[in-house]
Amino acid sequence: MTVAKSMAVPSTPHALGRFLARAAWMGLVWFGLNGADWASWVVGGPAVLAAAWVSVSLLPAIPWRWSFGGAMAFAPYFLRESLRGGWDVARRAVSPAMRLVPGIVRYPFHLPSGPARLFFCSAISLLPGTAVVAIAPGEIAVHVLECTPRVEADLRELERRVAALFGVGRGGEPGGAG
Numbered sequence: 363m364t365v366a367k368s369m370a371v372p373s374t375p376h377a378l379g380r381f382l383a384r385a386a387w388m389g390l391v392w393f394g395l396n397g398a399d400w401a402s403w404v405v406g407g408p409a410v411l412a413a414a415w416v417s418v419s420l421l422p423a424i425p426w427r428w429s430f431g432g433a434m435a436f437a438p439y440f441l442r443e444s445l446r447g448g449w450d451v452a453r454r455a456v457s458p459a460m461r462l463v464p465g466i467v468r469y470p471f472h473l474p475s476g477p478a479r480l481f482f483c484s485a486i487s488l489l490p491g492t493a494v495v496a497i498a499p500g501e502i503a504v505h506v507l508e509c510t511p512r513v514e515a516d517l518r519e520l521e522r523r524v525a526a527l528f529g530v531g532r533g534g535e536p537g538g539a540g
């Protein structure tokens with residue numbers, strides 16, 4: 363029996379490193395979900411290994427690098443926006459009289475496609491009352507609980523910080539502004 367070339371585990375040392383790194387991260391997630399229940403590893407061990415194998419086999423390696431200065435600037439922003447978003451959700455949960463003006467905001471990408479853009483899409487949920495509902499090649503659709511001009515300003519600020527984190531310019535030029 364032969365295995366199709368596209369489904370075989372890549373045999374390069376780089377692929378082995380990616381497999382081990384992904385297996386370690388997935389193992390940490392499994393441990394986080396199940397705690398010290400070591401019996402869960404009867405199922406978790408094979409599941410983690412299979413998921414890491416599928417991840418390395420099917421997802422291409424996308425090179426990315428964070429800027430140290432960008433990471434140092436992003437960390438307090440991440441903490442502040444996480445707290446602001448959590449506080450906003452908590453207030454809305456206990457105060458049903460809070461104003462809701464839901465809507466969909468279409469926001470054009472200024473980041474180059476790739477890891478920076480994907481990170482930006484994932485980080486949008488930090489912002490109060492936001493969730494990504496669609497991603498198109500040139501724009502993103504974000505559902506918001508309160509459709510105000512501040513939403514677009516928050517998206518611009520997040521995108522600017524993600525550009526600094528990845529050391530890319532808005533508009534795709536490395537280090538440039540767009």
